Amino acid sequence: MTYVKALALFSGGLDSILATRLIMEQGVEVEAIQFVTPFFHYDLLDDIEGHVERMHNKYGIKVILEDISPGYLQLLHNPAHGFGKNFNPCIDCKILMFSRAKEMLAERGASFLISGEVLGQRPMSQRRDTLNVIERDSGTRSLLLRPLCAQLLKETLPELQGWVDRSKLLRFSGRGRSDQIAMAARYGITDFPAPAGGCTLAxxxxxxxxxxxxxxxxxxxxxxxxxxxxxxxxxxxxxxxxxxxxxxxxxxxxxxxxxxxxxxxxxxxxxxxxxxxxxxxxxxxxxxxxxxxxxxxxxxxxxxxxxxxxxxxxxxxxxxxxxxxxxxxxxxxxxxxxxxxxxxxxxxx
Ligand code: SF4
Known part of the structure; x- marks a missing residue:
């Protein structure tokens, strides 16, 4: 079997855990990149080893922390796609993270990206047109696989190349959480953070x-x-x-x-x-x-x-x-x- 490696955009929330596990299950090596800024996850930098070990023991996932503070602090001056309900520039935030993750592909010898996004789950950043904008502006089109809703989206490079089996990917959509909770139970995951927590900008x-x-x-x-x-x-x-x-x-x-x-x-x-x-x-x-x-x-x-x-x-x-x-x-x-x-x-x- 061909060796393939992917990088996951890992928020630490349930969706990103499940997306990562689903692709690992297909024999792909996955490193989960958890981005850090003063607005989210910054305290993890105080004990990086401890966090990496906890994520591995709890979810069987290899996590890498990546501090993107300087670019993020700049971005907030004038995000091209504006702000959400509060001071949260969700679309530009994702573009920044996806762009950095794309750069990291070469650095870490990986071939594609995955994210735990679910079509229609968030009003601002997970609509179909917004997902397209994020892919376009981060230059990740086709490189980015969203395993939880892949069957509702166009085929991506890893599917076309046969690195992952599309028939084993999912078609989750909307705001409901019951599918995710049932899937977590199948993986034996019962302890996970509440959705959408932890970003002070929101x-x-x-x-x-x-x-x-x-x-x-x-x-x-x-x-x-x-x-x-x-x-x-x-x-x-x-x-x-x-x-x-x-x-x-x-x-x-x-x-x-x-x-x-x-x-x-x-x-x-x-x-x-x-x-x-x-x-x-x-x-x-x-x-x-x-x-x-x-x-x-x-x-x-x-x-x-x-x-x-x-x-x-x-x-x-x-x-x-x-x-x-x-x-x-x-x-x-x-x-x-x-x-x-x-x-x-x-x-x-
Ligand atoms: S809630 Fe915060 S971390 Fe999440 S996409 Fe929006 S700005 Fe980024």
Whole structure:
């Protein structure tokens, strides 16, 4: 039998698991490419080996993580096919992923692509005309096999070449999930993620936050939006201080730790060492965020916010001591808690 290898576009959802398994069953070697951006699956980069092992043990699938953050951050400025209901550029997102997967064919010695798309399952990105646009703009026409609905679509290269048997492919369509669940049961797969979860761009609240970062008049935006900007934007309470300083405050220990980890050299990190309260990041304070207002003044405002969101000060104490690490320096700021009237308008979503 001829040796053939395919790459699967793998979201980690049930459809992509089933599509991969269906093609593996035909004797094709499949590597499943799971794309990562700050908007989805980014945390997997913290433990790549663990994730690869979990996917192998759970589904018998070999997963490879591929970080496409830089291209994706650019794409969001002006996606050619626009946005969905929220800030989700689903069509361009798929075009970007499919284009990258096509490049990876040569890199990984594979001959064709597969995806778990089902005709008519999603209103925007899985209509027949949209599937055609995605194939056309990513240059994957004929190279891309959609095993779950292949019998409803034109024959593709792997079918024409006899690498896969079309008669064993499926004709799923529409939004129902019962066929997929029954098929999963046949493979002994019972534990899989809920459909369409995990993309922050499709989330109405987080999507709006990200949109704000991308809006042209945004005071959050630096010369270039980075993955760290997005990760910070998705954590904790968010404010823009008078003068333009972007302040992020953790709401619990986990968020405080995340902020500490994400703070860069240009950022100020603030916290009360001797009193419970949030960790805060004042983003890029050293370079561009603050315009006319004195940096010290902005740091004092940030410190007042840290004290405000900390545990209530003991009776008789009117201010808290906030340590601020900034540009290699460590300074102590004494601040009274910010009062509601002053910061109410500073919040961003
Ligand atoms: S929901 Fe998010 S990850 Fe999925 S296609 Fe749309 S933009 Fe891409």
């Amino acid at each position: 989330d109405p609240i987080l999507g709006r936050r990200i949109e704000k970062l991308y809006s042209t008049d945004s005071r959050l935006q630096g010369a270039e939006i980075t993955a760290v900007d997005i990760r910070l934007l998705l954590v904790g309470r968010q404010f823009i201080l008078p003068g333009g300083g972007w302040l992020i405050l953790g709401r619990d220990e986990k968020e405080n730790n995340t902020l500490e980890k994400l703070a860069g050299e240009d950022d100020a990190l603030l916290l009360m060492e001797d009193w419970p309260g949030p960790t805060a990041v004042l983003r890029k304070i050293a370079s561009h965020s603050v315009s006319d207002v004195d940096v010290r003044e902005v740091l004092n405002l940030a410190a007042a916010m840290v004290v405000h969101y900390g545990r209530k000060l003991p009776v008789g104490k009117t201010s808290g001591e906030v340590t601020c690490t900034f540009g290699g320096n460590r300074i102590l700021l004494r601040a009274a808690p910010a009062v509601d009237e002053s910061y109410r308008n500073w919040g961003i979503l």
